[in-house]
Every structure is written in structure tokens, then in C-alpha cells.
Amino acid sequence: MAGIASITIAGNVGREPEQSGNGPVKFSVAVGKSKKVDGEWKSTTTWFICSAWNKTGESVLKNVQKGDQVIVQGEIESREYNDKTYWEVTGFKVQRLNKRDNNVTVIDNAFDEDTDLPF
Numbered sequence: 001m002a003g004i005a006s007i008t009i010a011g012n013v014g015r016e017p018e019q020s021g022n023g024p025v026k027f028s029v030a031v032g033k034s035k036k037v038d039g040e041w042k043s044t045t046t047w048f049i050c051s052a053w054n055k056t057g058e059s060v061l062k063n064v065q066k067g068d069q070v071i072v073q074g075e076i077e078s079r080e081y082n083d084k085t086y087w088e089v090t091g092f093k094v095q096r097l098n099k100r101d102n103n104v105t106v107i108d109n110a111f112d113e114d115t116d117l118p119f
Helices: 054-063
Strands: 006-013 025-037 040-052 069-081 084-098 103-107
Touching (some): 006 084, 025 054, 054 084
Antiparallel strands (some): 006 025, 069 084
């Protein structure tokens, strides 16, 4: 049986979404976390490289920009490069949570109606 490693992340978009040719729309998301270590608060940031395909990608290009707060749900994979581990998320659903207009934009058109789903 094939499996999927799914994840939901919430954070801030670190760079403008961009698309090269007909490939996926790519953007980065920073997820911050604070915890107390030896009586002092320490902050850490984990960066995720995100991509979105088809209508989801088109909507991300149109509606998401650097600095926006987003929630991304999708499949996660790790990649090794120059002795560092990078986390890549292929977003099936992206939600933009924007404080400037008190609006939530749900971008979840991951599959076209004609697409055969894997289940």
C-alpha cells in the first residue's frame, strides 16, 4: 500500500510566490516557535519550501504575497543538500490569513474535476 506523509503548517510567507514556465508555484513559509530553556525564552524558526500546482498554484500567485500569514496543508518530503535537511511541502490546500483586510482566502482547488484521484 502506498502512503502519504501529510502536514499542516501555519506561518509567514518568506518570499513572493513565483512560477517558472509551466512548473509549480513556489514560495517559502517560516514557522516560528518559542520555548523556555534554562529559564529563558528561546525562539526558533523552521523554513519550509512550498509548491502548489494547477488551480491551487494559480490562486496562490494571485492572492498570496510575502509577509502574509498562511496555513498550508499538503504532502511533506525531506531533501538533503550540502549537509542540510530541507523540508518541502506540496500544498493541496492553502489558506491566506490576512490581518490587513480581516479576510481569509481559501485556496483548495488542488484537483481539476477531470483529474483521476489516487483513491
